Amino acid sequence: NAGVTQTPKFRVLKTGQSMTLLCAQDMNHEYMYWYRQDPGMGLRLIHYSVGEGTTAKGEVPDGYNVSRLKKQNFLLGLESAAPSQTSVYFCASRLAGGTETQYFGPGTRLLVL
Amino acid sequence: RKEVEQDPGPFNVPEGATVAFNCTYSNSASQSFFWYRQDCRKEPKLLMSVYSSGNEDGRFTAQLNRASQYISLLIRDSKLSDSATYLCVAGANFGNEKLTFGTGTRLTIIP
Numbered sequence: 001n002a003g004v005t006q007t008p009k010f011r012v013l014k015t016g017q018s019m020t021l022l023c024a025q026d027m028n029h030e031y032m033y034w035y036r037q038d039p040g041m042g043l044r045l046i047h048y049s050v051g052e053g054t055t056a057k058g059e060v061p062d063g064y065n066v067s068r069l070k071k072q073n074f075l076l077g078l079e080s081a082a083p084s085q086t087s088v089y090f091c092a093s094r095l096a097g098g099t100e101t102q103y104f105g106p107g108t109r110l111l112v113l
Numbered sequence: 114r115k116e117v118e119q120d121p122g123p124f125n126v127p128e129g130a131t132v133a134f135n136c137t138y139s140n141s142a143s144q145s146f147f148w149y150r151q152d153c154r155k156e157p158k159l160l161m162s163v164y165s166s167g168n169e170d171g172r173f174t175a176q177l178n179r180a181s182q183y184i185s186l187l188i189r190d191s192k193l194s195d196s197a198t199y200l201c202v203a204g205a206n207f208g209n210e211k212l213t214f215g216t217g218t219r220l221t222i223i224p
Contacts, residue, residue: 031210040121042216043157043200050210058211090156101147102212104156 002026004105006091012111013081021076021108023091029103030096032074033058034066036087037107043090049074050096081112116140119201119215126191127223134186134218136201145204146177148186150197151217157200160186188220196222 007022023032034046035058045058047066055066063085065077074093078085088109094102119136126132138146146163161168163175163184174187184201201215 033211035214040216043214045211045213048211101159101162104158106156 004091004093004103006089006105006108008108009106010109012113013078014113015082017081018077018079019081019110020078021089021091021110023074023076023093023105025072025074025091025093025103027093027095027103028071029093030071031094031102032068033092033102034064034074034076035090035092036060036085037090038087046076046089081110083112086110086112115215116213117201117203117215119199119218121216121218123219123221125221125223128191128193130191131187131189132191132220133188134199134201134220136184136186136215138182138184138201138203138213140203140213141182143203145212146184147202147212148173148175148184149200149202149214151200152197157214160199191222193222193224196220 004025033048035043037043044060046064047058049055049068052071067075088107090107091105092102094100117138148160149157150160151157161170161175163177165177167176172189176185198217198219200217202212
C-alpha cells in the first residue's frame with residue numbers, strides 16, 4: 001500500500017514550457033486534490049475532484065488544468081509555465097465524508113526559470 | 114480576512130513545557146476540523162481530528178468552540194520531536210469536500 005505518490009519529485013522548467021504532474025493513490029479514495037504551497041501563503045487549493053470524470057476549481061486555478069480519467073489518478077497540467085508557478089505542489093486524497101482524513105503525497109518541487 | 118487564521122509564530126519553547134496554539138475560522142458552515150503537522154520540506158500529516166466535545170491523544174488535546182469559531186491545540190510535556198509547523202484545518206463548505214488550511218504555526222522545542 002503506497003498511499004499517495006507523486007511524479008516527478010523535482011522539475012526545472014523554462015518559461016513557456018508545459019508539463020504534467022501525476023498523482024496516484026491506491027486507497028480507493030473518491031476525493032483528490034492539488035495544492036500549491038508557498039512561503040507565508042500556506043496550502044492553497046488549485047483544483048479538486050470528487051469522483052472519476054469530475055473536476056472543480058479551487059482557490060487558485062488560473063494557469064492550471066486537471067483531469068481525472070481514472071479514480072486512482074489525478075493529473076495537473078501547466079500549459080505554459082510562468083515563474084509565478086514556482087512552488088511546491090502537493091496532491092492529496094481522502095474518502096468521501098466530512099470527517100475523513102486527508103492524505104498527502106510527498107510533493108513535487110517545481111522551479112520555473 | 115483569511116478563512117482560517119493562525120498565529121505564525123515562531124514559538125520557541127523549552128523541552129518539557131506546555132504550549133498552546135489557537136486558530137479561528139470564518140465559515141460557520143464548517144463541519145470538520147483537524148490539526149495537521151508538517152515537518153520541514155515534508156508533506157502535511159494528520160495529527161488529530163477535532164471534535165465538539167474535545168479530544169485527547171496522549172500529550173495532545175484539541176478543543177473546538179463553535180460559538181466563538183476557534184480551535185485550540187495543547188501540547189503537554191513537549192519533546193524535541195514536536196518541533197514542526199502545525200496547521201489548523203476546517204472544512205470549507207457545507208459538504209466539506211474541501212478543506213481550508215491555515216498558514217501554520219511554527220514550533221521549535223529548545224533542549
